[in-house]
Amino acid sequence: MSASTHSPVLKHHFEDLGQQHxxxxxxxxxxxxxxxxxxxxxxxxxxxxxxxxxxEFVFASSHLNRLFATINTVFLITSSLTITLAIxxxxxxxxxxxxxxxxxxxxxxxxxxxxKGFEYAExxxxxxxxxxxxxxxIEKEAVDKGLDPGKVQLFLCFxxxxxxxxxxxxxxxxxxxxxxxWEAWRGTIPPENYSTVEVVSLYWHLVDAIWLFLMPLLYLxxxxxxxxx
Amino acid sequence: xxxxxxHRGPAAAPVPPEPAPAPVNYxxxxxxxxxxxxxxDHKRIGLLYLGSISxxxxxxxxxxxxxxxxxxxPNGAFLSEDAYNRAFTAHGVMMLFFFxxxxxxxxxxxxxxxxxxxxxxxxxxxxxxASWYVFMIGATFSGWAVLVGGIDTGWTLYxxxxxxxxxxxxxxxxMGVFISGFSSIMTxxxxxxxxxxxxAPGMTWGRLPxxxxxxxxxxxxxxxxxxxxxxxxxxxxxxxxxGIGIFDPSIGGDPILFQHLFWFYSHPAVYIMILPGMGxxxxxxxxxxxxxxxxxxxxAWSSMGIAVVGFLLWAHHMFxxxxxxxxxxxxxxxxxxxxxxxxxKVFNWxxxxxxxxxxxxxxxxxSLGFLVLFxxxxxxxxxxxxxxxxxxxxxTYFVVAHFHFVMVGGMVxxxxxxxxxxxxxxxxxxxxxxxxxxxxVIMIVGFFLTFxxxxxxxxxxxxxxxxxxxxxxxxxxxxxxxxSSVLGLGYLLPGxxxxxxxxxxKKVGANPWSATGLEWTxxxxxxxxxxxxxxxxxxxxxxxxxxxxxxxxxLPEPPGAQDDPSHRDGSTGPSGPMKxxxxxxx
Numbered sequence: 001m002s003a004s005t006h007s008p009v010l011k012h013h014f015e016d017l018g019q020q021h022x023x024x025x026x027x028x029x030x031x032x033x034x035x036x037x038x039x040x041x042x043x044x045x046x047x048x049x050x051x052x053x054x055x056e057f058v059f060a061s062s063h064l065n066r067l068f069a070t071i072n073t074v075f076l077i078t079s080s081l082t083i084t085l086a087i088x089x090x091x092x093x094x095x096x097x098x099x100x101x102x103x104x105x106x107x108x109x110x111x112x113x114x115x116k117g118f119e120y121a122e123x124x125x126x127x128x129x130x131x132x133x134x135x136x137x138i139e140k141e142a143v144d145k146g147l148d149p150g151k152v153q154l155f156l157c158f159x160x161x162x163x164x165x166x167x168x169x170x171x172x173x174x175x176x177x178x179x180x181x182w183e184a185w186r187g188t189i190p191p192e193n194y195s196t197v198e199v200v201s202l203y204w205h206l207v208d209a210i211w212l213f214l215m216p217l218l219y220l221x222x223x224x225x226x227x228x229x
Numbered sequence: 230x231x232x233x234x235x236h237r238g239p240a241a242a243p244v245p246p247e248p249a250p251a252p253v254n255y256x257x258x259x260x261x262x263x264x265x266x267x268x269x270d271h272k273r274i275g276l277l278y279l280g281s282i283s284x285x286x287x288x289x290x291x292x293x294x295x296x297x298x299x300x301x302x303p304n305g306a307f308l309s310e311d312a313y314n315r316a317f318t319a320h321g322v323m324m325l326f327f328f329x330x331x332x333x334x335x336x337x338x339x340x341x342x343x344x345x346x347x348x349x350x351x352x353x354x355x356x357x358x359a360s361w362y363v364f365m366i367g368a369t370f371s372g373w374a375v376l377v378g379g380i381d382t383g384w385t386l387y388x389x390x391x392x393x394x395x396x397x398x399x400x401x402x403x404m405g406v407f408i409s410g411f412s413s414i415m416t417x418x419x420x421x422x423x424x425x426x427x428x429a430p431g432m433t434w435g436r437l438p439x440x441x442x443x444x445x446x447x448x449x450x451x452x453x454x455x456x457x458x459x460x461x462x463x464x465x466x467x468x469x470x471x472g473i474g475i476f477d478p479s480i481g482g483d484p485i486l487f488q489h490l491f492w493f494y495s496h497p498a499v500y501i502m503i504l505p506g507m508g509x510x511x512x513x514x515x516x517x518x519x520x521x522x523x524x525x526x527x528x529a530w531s532s533m534g535i536a537v538v539g540f541l542l543w544a545h546h547m548f549x550x551x552x553x554x555x556x557x558x559x560x561x562x563x564x565x566x567x568x569x570x571x572x573x574k575v576f577n578w579x580x581x582x583x584x585x586x587x588x589x590x591x592x593x594x595x596s597l598g599f600l601v602l603f604x605x606x607x608x609x610x611x612x613x614x615x616x617x618x619x620x621x622x623x624x625t626y627f628v629v630a631h632f633h634f635v636m637v638g639g640m641v642x643x644x645x646x647x648x649x650x651x652x653x654x655x656x657x658x659x660x661x662x663x664x665x666x667x668x669x670v671i672m673i674v675g676f677f678l679t680f681x682x683x684x685x686x687x688x689x690x691x692x693x694x695x696x697x698x699x700x701x702x703x704x705x706x707x708x709x710x711x712x713s714s715v716l717g718l719g720y721l722l723p724g725x726x727x728x729x730x731x732x733x734x735k736k737v738g739a740n741p742w743s744a745t746g747l748e749w750t751x752x753x754x755x756x757x758x759x760x761x762x763x764x765x766x767x768x769x770x771x772x773x774x775x776x777x778x779x780x781x782x783x784l785p786e787p788p789g790a791q792d793d794p795s796h797r798d799g800s801t802g803p804s805g806p807m808k809x810x811x812x813x814x815x
Contacts, residue, residue, distance in 0.1 A: 013350035014427075015763070023352040023426045030418050030452060038456035041490050042464070045475055053481060130473045130480070150480035157473040157480075161464065 009193040021195040028199045032206050035169075039210055042165070046158050046217060053151040059142060060155035061222030063128055068119040069219040072112050073211065079108035080208045083177070083201040090184075090194035098184050098197070105204070106177045109170055116167055130156045159218050166214060169207045176200045254657070254754040269354035272755060275340030276655070277361050279648075282328050282335065285368060286720075288375075289323035292316050294717065297679075297710040303703055305696045313696040314381040315397065321384030323375070326406050327368050329636055330498060332644045333505030334416050334451070335364070338444045340655060342420055344748035344755060345438050347429025347764040352422040360415035363408060371405025374398035383694060385491065388476040388484050392468040400469055407462040410455045413501075417451030420444055429747070431766030436779065438746050438770040439522065442529040443508025446536040450497045450504075454540070458494030461487060488550055492543035500539040502636055503603070504532055506643030507574055510596045513650050514578050516744045517593035518585025519787060521771045524577040531570035538567045545614055549623050557616055564614035571607050575600065588788055590742075591665035595646035598673040602638025606631060609684065624694070627687025630680045638676055645672065645723065652727060653741045657753040658734030664726045672719030678712025743787040745771055745778045 007017060014020040050057050086101035127135035130153035139149040180200055183189050189196055255272045258264075265273060295316045299308045308316060339357065343350055351357050374380055380402040382391040391399050424437070424445050437445075465487065468474020476487045515522045522528060544552055544560040552560075578600055587593065609631040612618045622628060649669075653659050682705040687693075691702050698706070740749040747764055748755075767781040776784045 013348070013354065013758075019426060023422050026425055027353060027418060027422045030421060034414055034418070034452055034456040037453055038460050041457040041460035041493075045464070045486055045490070048483075048486060049475070049481075056481075148481060153473075154475060154481045157475050157482075160473060161467055161475075165460075165463070 007192065009188070009190065017192060024195050024199055028202050032202060035206055035210075039165075039213075042158075042162060043213070043217075046162070049151075049154060049158070050217075050221075053148070053154070056142070056147050056151035057155045058222050058225055059145065059147055060152040060159075061218060061220075062225035063126075063138060064159065064219050064222065065119055065122060066219050066223065068115050068122075069215055072115050073215055075108045075112045075115070076208045076211050079105045079112075080205055082108065083197075083204050086180075087194060087197050087201055090189055090197045091191055093191040095184055095187070095189075098189065099181055102177050102181045102184065102197075106174050106181070109174045109177070113167065113170055113174075116163070128156060130154070130160075162214055162218065166207070166210055169210070173200075173204050173207050176203065252752055253757060254752065255757050256656075256754050258757050267358070269350070269358055270757065271339045271343055271351045271354065271357060272655075272759075274357050274361055275336050275338075278331060278335035278339060278364075281361075281365060281368070282332055283724075285323050285327040288372070289320055289328055290717065290720065292320035292323065294713065296320060297713045299696060300698070300706045301703075301710050303698055303700050308696065310696050311381060312379075314383075314694075315375075315379030317694060318380045318383055319375045322371055322380065322402060322406065324636075325384060325498075325502075326409055327364075327371065329502040329640055330413060331364060331409075331416070332502075332640070333509065333647060334413075334420065334444060334447055334501075335361075337440075337505070337509070337647050337651065338416065338420055338447075341651065341748055342423055342441060342444060343427070344751065344759055345441050345746055346424060346427065346432050347747050347760060347766065348423060348427040349758050349760070351419045352427055353419050356415050357419055360412040360419070363415065364412035367405045367407070367409030367412065369405070370401045370408060374400075374402035374405065385495070386462075386465065387491075388465060388468065388474075388487050389478060392465055392474060392476060400466060403462050403466055403469075407459055407466070410459050410462075413451045414455050417448035417455075420448040421452065424448075429764050429766055432747075432779075433766075435526070436766055436769050437529070439511035439525070439528050439532075440505075440508035443504045443511070443532045446532040447501050447504045449533075449536050450501050450539060454494040454497040454501075457490060458498075461490040461494070485547070485550060485552070488547050489544065492546045493540075496543040496546065497536075497539045499632075499635065500535055502640045504535060506599065506603075506640045507532065509643045509647040509650070510578065510599050511574075512744075512746070513592045513596040513646050514581050514600075515771045515773065516650075516742055517590060517596075517788075518582050518587045519773045520581055520585040521769075521774050522577065523580035523583075524573075525769065525771070527573050528577050531573040534570035534573075535567060538563070538570065542567060542614075545619070548616060548619050561614055561616040561619075565611060568607060568611060568614075575604055575607075586787075589666065590649075590662065590788060591669045592646045592650035592742075594666060594669040595642050595649065595672070598669065598676075599639060599642045599646065602634055602642060602673070602676065606634030606638055609634065622687060624692055625687035626683040626691045626693055629693045630683035630687055633680050633683070638680070642672065642676070645669070648723070648727070650742070651748075652730070653737040654748060654753050654755070656731055656734075657736060658730045659737045659741060660723075660730035660734055661726050664722060668719055668722035668726070671715060671722065675712055675714075675716030675719045679709050679716050680712070682706070682709040682712070738785070740778075740785050741788065743784045745773060745784065747779050750778055750780055750782070 010017055011020060014023070082101045082105045086098055086105065089095075089097035089101055123129065127133055128138070129135075134149070134153055134156075138152065142149045142152050177200060180189070180197060183196065255270055265277065268274060268277075295308065296313070299306045299313055299316070305313060339351070342348075375398075378398055380386075380395075380399055381397040382395050382399060386399070386403060391403075424441060428437075464475055468476055475482045476484050478484060511522060511528055542560055542564040544556060545564040548557050548561075609627070612622060613628060613631060649660070649665055686702050686705045686709075689702070691698050737753050739752050741753070742749070747766070750764065751760055764780050766779045768777060768779060770779060772778075773784075778784060
């Protein structure tokens with residue numbers, strides 16, 4: 001952007017802002033494709049094991065805390081709204097509103113992680129952890145019901161790996177949003193360069209969307225468990 | 230973008246390139262070490278890749294030499310069985326993940342894609358330098374794992390051995406591979422966006438050089454396959470480090486699942502390695518036979534065909550691993566399907582050569598070598614795709630010979646062709662013609678000596694990965710090891726004459742090979758921003774028949790004219806002072 005004579009936000013190797021924004025948008029969509037495939041590998045593995053061990057998975061799922069997950073879902077969906085409002089503010093050149101919406105989004109994301117922390121703490125407290133410290137009560141309960149406790153642990157492996165990787169994505173997202181706040185504060189997001197906000201928001205929507213798959217796969221799978229057994 | 234300012238440096242003067250007396254190019258624009266380490270210039274990043282992968286190639290080669298030397302004796306010449314396992318794993322990991330996969334996309338792709346499509350840079354220059362750093366961090370992890378004792382699992386890292394039983398440095402090794410995968414994704418993404426959005430006016434899809442098409446197809450695979458192996462390696466690492474995992478059979482997990490996920494990447498990865506080589510060969514064969522490529526669209530679309538079909542045949546690695554009969558049948562059929570686009574390419578190259586005016590410089594010799602070796606490698610692949618013969622040949626030296634024919638005979642030879650073809654453009658200097666021809670022939674002969682005996686051994690049942698073998702295989706193993714030292718000599722020679730050419734080589738003009746691509750219309754080495762003015766493309770990439778480059782300008786004297794001594798000092802391009810030819814060696 002240094003040698004440019006056109007616009008302070010045009011990078012030197014692009015012909016014009018249109019080309020620059022087209023590149024940025026195409027780039028983020030391609031990155032999102034890689035993210036979907038990254039999660040796709042593990043979703044595929046989950047599908048295979050869910051088909052093989054349906055009863056164990058439903059049983060294990062019924063031990064997860066659906067209240068925390070529901071609260072978190074609300075947080076994430078709301079944050080998707082606020083980051084979209086941030087794009088609108090950036091487009092209109094309303095810097096104060098842009099910063100405000102970005103901060104609300106970051107706060108909601110942080111709240112998600114805090115709730116997630118409480119949830120993990122509760123899980124550990126209940127020994128809902130695969131491996132040698134796996135809860136004896138749940139193991140006994142599973143055996144009583146004719147289920148294989150090993151496969152109950154397998155579900156929990158998925159639970160920790162999937163929510164863990166998703167959590168890392170949330171933390172990265174918080175970092176990106178705070179970087180946007182900093183950029184907006186410095187005044188480097190003028191209306192003609194709002195695509196930076198758009199790029200981050202697309203990433204953020206993906207993180208939301210993945211959660212909307214994790215929620216039913218992990219938490220709601222065991223929702224009707226008591227009714228059938 | 231403060232980096233861009235400092236890297237242009239004080240030498241660039243207030244006035245941009247136009248009337249500078251000594252031409253400013255990307256090499257001499259700034260000389261500090263920081264100007265290289267913080268560069269966002271795609272050409273410098275290409276050279277950073279060139280330097281680093283050359284080092285990894287040497288390391289991988291040393292381990293290959295250890296393995297081959299050990300196999301001189303039926304009971305192992307000098308390595309313990311454990312050390313042997315670690316040596317062949319180190320060879321595989323180094324060569325595959327840190328040489329073959331980044332070689333052409335990292336070096337030639339970074340350097341030449343923007344030049345070939347008339348762009349000033351790749352779409353995301355900072356992402357580009359980040360990809361090199363990520364690559365180096367990954368290489369550091371894996372290299373460290375190798376140095377402090379190595380990995381003994383084989384490069385395929387199959388659990389449960391790798392996740393539980395192995396006592397070696399699986400974790401840092403896998404970590405390195407995982408990290409370097411991101412570098413591969415970044416490079417692929419950058420190339421795809423650049424090709425889509427940054428082509429010069431007139432550079433339609435139908436006028437893209439075939440090298441660009443092949444790297445576009447490669448990038449597609451990098452983008453779509455690498456994330457899957459990334460998550461697979463995460464699962465493996467979590468299983469090994471934290472004891473929670475999904476491949477562990479003791480809690481109901483399935484190691485075969487790892488193989489599915491792993492080969493879903495690693496089979497397409499074969500095409501990440503070979504497709505760029507095919508692109509290089511398309512450029513070189515048409516240039517040195519002075520003919521338009523035969524069937525441009527067929528060659529371009531067969532790259533995309535290979536990229537797509539390459540995703541559908543991973544499970545042919547698992548014919549004996551316990552997949553169902555019908556699945557094996559299907560994957561056998563799909564595996565044979567990839568022969569179709571590959572054969573389209575080979576036939577088109579052959580048709581391009583037909584009645585061409587051929588000159589045998591090093592890039593051409595190597596490309597012709599590629600044509601033969603890749604064809605043999607491809608045809609022996611059919612033996613392995615066929616269900617019945619694969620059960621006999623599975624995990625024998627036949628497989629080893631097959632994939633070395635494709636990857637070494639194909640990819641490494643094509644990489645060498647690329648280095649020789651574009652070296653004058655990258656450095657502005659020409660290497661010794663005679664020595665480069667000698668090295669090319671030695672490489673190809675050494676290659677045959679090394680790997681043809683392995684086909685015979687494998688056909689007679691010598692298993693791969695074993696340090697010991699029956700006495701009857703010794704003569705073939707000795708032949709193979711002897712061949713590998715000839716091959717090593719072939720690789721050593723460019724390691725000598727190419728660096729020497731930097732100091733003693735003849736300076737070349739913009740277009741020493743009289744080729745048609747846009748990259749040959751800028752000075753050698755290219756200026757900082759590639760083109761003084763954005764080029765306007767008016768014709769296809771291979772108009773050798775009417776003798777014009779892509780901007781519609783006439784081509785200089787083709788290199789074959791140099792055989793006539795009266796043409797020796799003739800200028801071969803518009804820029805760069807011509808000196809009397811200086812032979813590098815001899």
